[in-house]
Amino acid sequence: MATPLVSVIVPSYNYASSLAVCLHTVAAQTYPAIEVVVVDDHSTDDSVAVAESLGVPVIALADNGGCGRARNVGVANTTGEILFFVDADVAMAPDAVAEAVAILEAEPQVGAVCGIEDPEPLLHDTLVSRYRGLQYHHWSASGEGNVTFLFPAMCAIRRRVYTEVGPFNPALKQTEEVDYGYRISRRHQLRLTSRVRGRHDHDHQLLPLLRKLFHRARLRIPLYARARRFATGFETASRAWGSLVAAAALPALVLPLSFGAPWSVVPAALFVASIAADRQMYALVYRRRGIGFLPFFVAVHFLVNVTITVGVAAGAAQWLLSRPFRQLYDSTFPVEAAA
Template identity: 85%
Template sequence: MSTPLVSVIVPSYNYADSLAVCLQAIADQTYPAIEVLVVDDRSTDDSVAVAEAQGVRVIALADNGGCGRARNVGVASTSGEILFFVDADVAMAPDAVAEAVAILQAEPGVGAVCGIEDPEPLLHDTAVARYRGLQYHHWSASGEGNVTFLFPAMCAIRRRVYQEVGPFNPALKQTEEVDYGYRLSRRHQLRLTSRVRGRHDHDHQLVPLLRKLFHRARLRIPLYARARRFATGFETASRAWGSLAAAAAVPAVVLPVLLGPLWSVVPVGLFAASVAADRPMYALAHRLRGVRFLAFFVAVHFLVNVTITAGVAVGTLQWLVSRPFRQLYDSTFPAEATV
């Protein structure tokens, strides 16, 4: 088979700590035909200096516009037949690019290939990072196959497909990947595969992680209201019910106080239901990390479930009262937006 040029595009914002590891992993790729571009999204740390020290071409943007815009700039400034987006806090396995190209060459119907991150965090090995790495790995791996949810941390897209689907929406700074995955999967197969692997420098503090998950859940509401379906491959009905059960368990703790100790079965049952909704994930945490970590994992994921439900609730309220919020994804539905 031919060896098409692959443009590896790294959007970066204040990732100086991990950027050198990311770029070294790109340099270590077994695939021979690669050009690399870092698009710095107005970092305030030493990211530009780190990239330049690696001998990589850098485009430094004048203002911060988000990952979507940075990826668009990278596409316009490269020439590869295949675009490979890599987040600056990800270190790819040495064969990641080669595997993605092999899939695209073997399956013409596949428009894009996304990778699955290993459960071990890349740099910050805190308990929260270990939780997030394992949780994100399991949710991704359990959806392996054709999906509608773009995983842009490691993602190869045919340039002609990108040109057909159009650029990332620069107005979206936190949910551009959900929007793009929906747009792309309506026209082409979007493949999530463990053949493309890497390690991610996950969130290593609890409050920033919960804040991010809250806003991502909130900002998904206008898209899902228009699409009338969840994204395939990451969000499942059982996980949605698990989040609702966890959130319902919080107010239910007052029932034993108000109505008697027998009512304690309600919050306990709701908590058990939230765990049962994703039982394989907890089994994986126990198998890889043991009982003590499992207890921590259960507690953190309970908070995550409550946070996601709160984000959905706030997003739903915002959707009901705010017309601009309802129109956040109108460019994804141009015909409906016109009507």
């Protein structure tokens, strides 16, 4: 059987600091048949120069349109039988492409394969990036198997499946992967596996991370309202309850202030319940980082839970009040023309 050509597509926006690391790991892949293209989404840093200095073809877009559009452009300008999307802030393990292809070759019912990121951050080793690496790794690894949530940071898709399902929705700049995961999984198996590994340059500042999570939670409401279920493989009912009770702990602080110290048990119980909702994650943090890091992790994840709940509430209100918001996921889009 002939070795299928894999088109490695790297969407990039202002990732000059990590792009060289990413492209070096693409060049170091053990899989023999690879073509690679960087789609620069109108970066304002040196991303284009970094890619060109390594001899990698670059498609420079005239304006910023988001990862979804950049991936579509990459597909339109490559020829591989298998599409492998890798974000510009990800360093793949040397066998990542080979492992993804092996799964697709062995299991024809699998339409796409997504990888799981290591818990350690790639470049920015801050307390926040350590938190995000552990949290994201656990939420992904605990869902290993068939999922409905696309993880596009490392993802291999058969080109015929992409053609059948259609392109990424370029109007969805923060939730295009959730939309695409639902679309694929309605027709094909979508596999999340630790056989495909890499390391991510995670968010290293708290406020940008919270802002991103707020908008992602808000923008998922119209999709979840239509699907009437969470995407499997990342978000679970217990984690949703954990976010809700964490947010409820804040207004519950009024109880001991209004009715006396005995009522302090209510916010304390809610806080403990938010931790119990994802206790295996905290066990992982303890094993990998020790007791000294655990209070910081707990505090940041509490803020993350509250932020997600506020984002969901804002999205629900917007869904009730805005018809265009309710229709956010209704449209289909053609493949972006070649740049």
